[in-house]
Amino acid sequence: MTTLHLKNIVKRYKSHTVLDDLSLDVADGERLVLFGPSGSGKTVLLRLVAGVIEPDEGRVLIGGEDMTDVDAEHRGVGMAFQNFALFPHMSAFDNIASPLTATRSSKDAIAAGVQKVAKLLKIDHVLSHHPKALSNGQKQRTALARALVGSPPLLLLDDPLRNVDAKLRFEMRLELPRLLAAQGATVVYVTQDYKEAMALGDRIAVMSQGRIRQIGTPQQIYNAPADIEIARLFGDPTINLLDVTPQKGGEGVFVELSNVRVRLADYDGDVSGKSCVLGLRPETIVFVDASAPGAIPVTVEAETPLNEKTVTLAMTARGREILVSRPAGTPGPVAGPAHIAVNGAQAFLFDKASGRLLPRVDRESKRNGEAA
């Protein structure tokens, strides 16, 4: 295990600033996921940590040591990239063994090391095969095995599941955390898949345009996305976003949806009269009877049954579209008039002009303040 510190990294390609004064601290043994849209700079950042490319400005510290000017092979880093990058003329065994061969380990030690990691990744039966005789999933595991075999204290994984089929990706998403924990390395893991990010990361750094926009645990980011763009990146189906102007009434702050008041318990009067965007996760909305308190009339337009959930598109009287998600197998309306209820305590308010999440009332400190 080791630590990684990036200090004020700048990387430019001609006039294009790809990494823009980026700083990042990864703790000993932490699994940090770099998550962001295509082109946000994730791969460049990883290659820079590996020592494959140099920053224009800033420092890279591994285990507290300044490695900015140290060659890739002397950084003690294991890497696996999305395109596998296996040597085509070598067997899977030799591919996996290559980092150990480079350090002149004994033949027995190499064989034992390769066998152990190949068994862990369930590719011990294809070790004699050349890459062209391996499935994509086996290639991906071979590349991963090569990254793991030298037990590097810092492991860099660049979207290693991108080129594998959905079934294997699902399995690996379950297996990888255990595997990486057993390895005991500090891990920086790149993905464009928010589910993978949430399954694998102790923390997630959300990147966009060469900067880290938010960093936190998966739950922190899901439950308090820093802005609308991040809220949209996490969640399937995507979060509902509705223009609203909160008001203050006797019972606190509320917004009106089809003339029905939805109380926002986590917000105070500061947001009253502001142009806002209300964020509602589809899984926090439920279908209810017309007589239920807070029932909002809608028309059900379409229903999409997926494996684990059913997603319904509903339309309010004012023509606002709302997605509702419920676990598969639970009953709900298929078409026509219906009613939904919104849980205001699980809603977000974003400032419409800046897109930033508006601060919620810290109930704990409020309570303490009142007690004092």
Ligand SMILES: Nc1ncnc2c1ncn2[C@@H]1O[C@H](COP(=O)(O)OP(=O)(O)OP(=O)(O)O)[C@@H](O)[C@H]1O
């Ligand atoms: N060698 C290079 N020369 C010029 N521009 C480059 C080079 N390498 C990367 N870039 C640019 O840097 C930006 C960030 O690229 P990067 O590969 O890091 O994105 P990414 O977030 O990893 O995307 P993806 O998820 O699609 O892999 C892109 O605009 C890319 O075109």
